[in-house]
Amino acid sequence: MNYFPDEVLEHVFDFITSHKDRNSVSLVCKSWYKIERYSRQRVFIGNCYSISPERLIARFPGLKSLTLKGKPHFADFNLVPHDWGGFVYPWIEALAKSRIGLEELRLKRMVVSDESLELLSKSFVNFKSLVLVSCEGFTTDGLAAIAANCRFLRELDLQENEVDDHRGHWLSCFPESCTSLISLNFACLRGEVNLGALERLVSRSPNLKSLRLNRAVPLDTLQKLLMRAPQLVDLGIGSYVHDPFSEAYNKLKIAIQRCKSIRSLSGFLEVAPHCMSAIYPICGNLTFLNLSYAPGLHGNKLMKLIQHCRKLQRLWILDCIGDKGLGVVALTCKELQELRVFPSDPFEAGNAAVTEEGLVLVSAGCPKLNSLLYFCQQMTNAALITVAKNCPNFIRFRLCILDPIKPDPVTNQPLDEGFGAIVQSCKGLKRLSLSGLLTDQVFLYIGMYAEQLEMLSIAFAADSDKGMLYVLNGCKKLRKLEIRDCPFGDAALLEDVGKYETMRSLWMSSCEVTLGGCKSVAEKMPSLNVEIIDESEQMEFNLDDKQKVDKMYLYRTLVGHRKDAPEYVWIL
């Protein structure tokens, strides 16, 4: 094995960048493990409670980039209480005390306090990149600390975070000497920003490639920014409301035309739909278009815009595009790989404007389609079977029918056959979300055919434990399973507890599992944390094992019970 000196092996390992591959490399032998761990710079931790910061630091002293995920996925939908956990502070604190030269931190669904941002900004001289996705707990004061102290900051990317906006001066906190910005995304901030400071910042950032603005940035500022940064590749427009006959609009048209490198466009958080023609000149080069926050854009204006986007690979849109609009997408966007259609009116289930027809059109027109998120009014088996035939390359297939137990409206049947066709045809399917009326049968299909499936989301489905068993037995590569409102009980949960050690996590809420069943899992598998989340305080008064558990979240871990769980979380 060791015919080569360590330096050579290390050089070879430099070419191995995927986390999976590097993990595999480290398992070959002790010598490879040692070389790999000293040369590893990027680490991904999918569940922050599966390992401790101390062990991370001990194993990877050369760590430069850390990705951490905190809360379970269903936390996105308000199913997990806010203070459940996922605090980043202990990680930053431990890293700060160590000699790790952290340069990049990427967090998803974590609680990030201003204190942690401040500590982060002061502890790592070469810190370059902060990416926060779906996080909470911080204010613009924390951002001010990052701006002020991270002298070589290249990337500040805030995606869909709930930020307490103190309408402060955080943008002004970037010192004059900061000229290294490559990416700045503050679209999710709701407050005012200092427009002058923003203009000056952009002016002195010659490497700026990605800029996503929030609603508070008006059109005339946008025009000035574009004049100063024609090299932009990714643009997020904040406010786009103006009079098409105005001077400001003419100036904007000129500014946009100079931006020949823009490949990605998003935002339009406020939009006047009759002014989209200024955008047409750059549409032909776009590979990513995100209009999912622009409900003002629909009908003919939207379709006309899409018709200019022939090179689109990823499209995020609202369902007000309608089936007809999806037909336009199918005719125009032949390179399309990813489509996401979000509901524009989530609580008015009767008004969703897309049905199975739109999806079928896109599947027929866009053969490269491999990733789908589709919120719709209804779906039929026939449509799903057609889609499966047209697009056998799906990696991600997430369907959400707004009425979650709606059957096929034509045949009145469950959607088992339709989803069955999807899993059978799409041999590379890694992620699947189901909805509509579904029996145990669909899970039989999933267990049989979905060999590459890594993540499965189930809601309001199945008839019995058999459904869950089919999945656990059949899907060998399953990593994340999340279930809500299904009739799965202890029999399914306890059938093969060893399986859970091969997975990252299992979430079950509003199912039939009991306290006794959960305790049993915890007893048999000390390498799992089995958490019961119960805010109703029922658990305190009624510790009967036959009690149904409202929310259970279990995950494998190397570091035992976490110490930061709130009162209503019981770790068995």
Add this chain to the structure above:
Amino acid sequence: MVFEKDLNLDATELRLGLPASSKESLRISNKRALPDMNDDSGVAAAKKCDQETAPPTKAQVVGWPPIRSYRKNSLQTKKTEAETSGMYVKVSMDGAPYLRKIDLKVYKGYPELFKALEDMFKFKVGKYSEREGYNGSEFVPTYEDKDGDWMLAGDVPWEMFINACKRLRIVRGSEARGLGCVV
């Protein structure tokens, strides 16, 4: 959220599917019932809770549809803003002792707006033509746009107008000639 578990009540049989179909009421004894999601699909949940308090349609299930809170809040904000915030602009009329304020959002188009102005200031707007502006009236409605220019009201589509209009001024016909050109 209380989900009704026992669904085999004779009195209120839970049926899924279109009202016309009577082939099978699908056995769902293990499934938790949903609150009434959508009238059209013919789903009627057996409810123990007060009928008066529950709205007849569109009850909401926690966490459904599965969209991120951030996105949901954004859409709610947009809807609320669209529904509740007005577009108040000042209206002045030459010779009137004080100004008024009106909410442009409450009007569906120019006719309604002008009627309201006529009532408010006791004048008549006159007949509009593209070539000549307003004829047959002493007073003409004008507005200041976002660029600070004074424009004749009525040339551009309504949506465009309410987005651009910063304030309104009803000018005497003799001063109004020459308005109507942009730039």
